[in-house]
Amino acid sequence: MRRTLAERRILITGASSGIGRCLAVQLAGLKARLVLAARSQDKLAELESTLRSQGCDALAVPADVTVEDDRRRLLDTVVDHFGGLDVLVNNAGIAIWAHFSHSR
Numbered sequence: 001m002r003r004t005l006a007e008r009r010i011l012i013t014g015a016s017s018g019i020g021r022c023l024a025v026q027l028a029g030l031k032a033r034l035v036l037a038a039r040s041q042d043k044l045a046e047l048e049s050t051l052r053s054q055g056c057d058a059l060a061v062p063a064d065v066t067v068e069d070d071r072r073r074l075l076d077t078v079v080d081h082f083g084g085l086d087v088l089v090n091n092a093g094i095a096i097w098a099h100f101s102h103s104r
Helices: 018-029 041-053 068-082
Strands: 009-013 033-038 058-062 087-089
Touching (some): 009 068, 018 041
Parallel strands (some): 009 087
16 A cells, blocks of 8 residues: 655654755655744744745744653644644754763
8 A cells, every 4th residue: 555645744853954854855845744843943944935935835833852841832833733743753863972871
């Protein structure tokens, strides 16, 4: 069975750069409806504008997923804007290049 992502309501965390941004661009091309979340408000706004200019239904929501209030606000915004959520791409995070015992 093959499924389409067209019209799916997709939340991408860490969407302002790297893998998250690339996924957003690719999913926009597949006609997905996107909520873009990250801490960087400027980068999110630029991505939202770019995707909207290409006809994508995209919404930028600045949020830090390590903060409970931000997570709640993010999900409330998804439900208010799209009426629900079909897919979560939980991509937010950082890389640490150190031995586990030496990292914070």
